[in-house]
Amino acid sequence: MASKAASVAVDFSRIYTSLGLGKETIASLQAFRKRHNEAQRLAHQYNNQPTTVDFAHYRSILKNQAIIDEAEKVLKEFKPVTYDVNAHVKAIETFEAKAVAKAKETEEKIDVELKELQATLANIEQSRPFEQLTLDDVAKAHPRIIETVETMLKKGKWTVPGYKEKFGDLNVM
Numbered sequence: 001m002a003s004k005a006a007s008v009a010v011d012f013s014r015i016y017t018s019l020g021l022g023k024e025t026i027a028s029l030q031a032f033r034k035r036h037n038e039a040q041r042l043a044h045q046y047n048n049q050p051t052t053v054d055f056a057h058y059r060s061i062l063k064n065q066a067i068i069d070e071a072e073k074v075l076k077e078f079k080p081v082t083y084d085v086n087a088h089v090k091a092i093e094t095f096e097a098k099a100v101a102k103a104k105e106t107e108e109k110i111d112v113e114l115k116e117l118q119a120t121l122a123n124i125e126q127s128r129p130f131e132q133l134t135l136d137d138v139a140k141a142h143p144r145i146i147e148t149v150e151t152m153l154k155k156g157k158w159t160v161p162g163y164k165e166k167f168g169d170l171n172v173m
Contacts, residue, residue: 020109025106032095053075
């Protein structure tokens with residue numbers, strides 16, 4: 001019963017999103033959880049059913065005693081069939097290996113992404129405020145801006161294309 005309480009306490013949707021699992025992995029995990037829950041439900045249902053047959057009760061209420069004798073004989077001779085579950089176990093182990101491989105792959109991707117984000121954050125924290133930037137700083141960071149402005153000046157263009165459409169014209173005349 002403790003495992004059921006633990007599985008209820010786990011927020012799987014949050015796990016799926018926080019780990020960044022792929023759609024295929026999430027679908028496989030959800031299918032596995034569904035099969036597991038159904039198997040647990042059936043096992044609980046069958047464990048609660050009585051396992052003995054009261055033949056004396058049936059003998060007292062039925063007239064045809066031969067049917068009861070036949071049923072009792074069949075029940076005593078019944079031997080449950082054993083199945084070789086090695087194929088299922090191998091399939092589960094294969095699924096587990098794939099899931100672990102996918103998890104490691106996802107972990108590596110997340111580690112790389114975290115390092116990139118930490119580098120970006122450090123860069124942001126170390127940068128100067130926008131108010132302190134000069135034209136030379138911007139030109140050093142993006143030399144194409146200076147090239148574009150120089151080309152526009154050579155051609156005699158004094159307005160930026162699309163500026164009026166986006167910000168409007170402030171001329172009164």
